Amino acid sequence: MTIEIRVLQALRLKGRAKADMIASAAGLSEAEATPVLAAAQAAGHAEEAKDRFKLTPDGRAHLRGMIARERSGVDQDALSAAYHEFDTHNSAFKQLVTDWQLKDGGTPNDHTDADYDAKIVARLGELHTGFAPLVDRIVGLAPRLAHYPPRFADALAKVSAGDHGWLARPLIDSYHTVWFELHEDLIGLLGLSRAEEAAAGRAE
The missing domain is CATH 1.10.10.10 (Winged helix-like DNA-binding domain superfamily/Winged helix DNA-binding domain)
Structure with a gap:
């Protein structure tokens, strides 16, 4: 199954x-x-x-x-606690993606400033280092989600190697795409809804 x-x-x-x-x-x-x-x-x-x-x-x-x-076989209290931790990382990741797309709070990032982009990529690496142990814990609670750690690692490796489309480009397994899909799986396993999460400000 x-x-x-x-x-x-x-x-x-x-x-x-x-x-x-x-x-x-x-x-x-x-x-x-x-x-x-x-x-x-x-x-x-x-x-x-x-x-x-x-x-x-x-x-x-x-x-x-x-x-x-x-869902009935997953420890809901433990998963809910992990999801609250996820929310902290989610806020940081949303800000990172915003900063990747916009400079100075509103100017579209044309990605000609290599130093600026490099700082965002470094932030992604730091975020991943802090986030990965939580994903491993989540997998321990819901083993079906075991495909997420390698997908995150693969996207990060490609970004770090200079292919920056793998940070937030849609339609590929970018870091943002994988993040969104993990979020959706957590919402489903907790019996929540995307509309409820959006209303609470937790949607990407």
């Missing part, structure tokens, strides 16, 4: 995506994800058009049911 939830959750988060993108988001190889997608299609939980997959309404209901069953 773990692989099925990973694949269907990746499909929900991506909206409409090719098999390789779904596999990457699920922390699987394409060879592992493809039969799960085929089974989801056969069950009426997913549909494919022009090499892109999306969840059906039945698939969304099926996924909600699986996550609800998974």
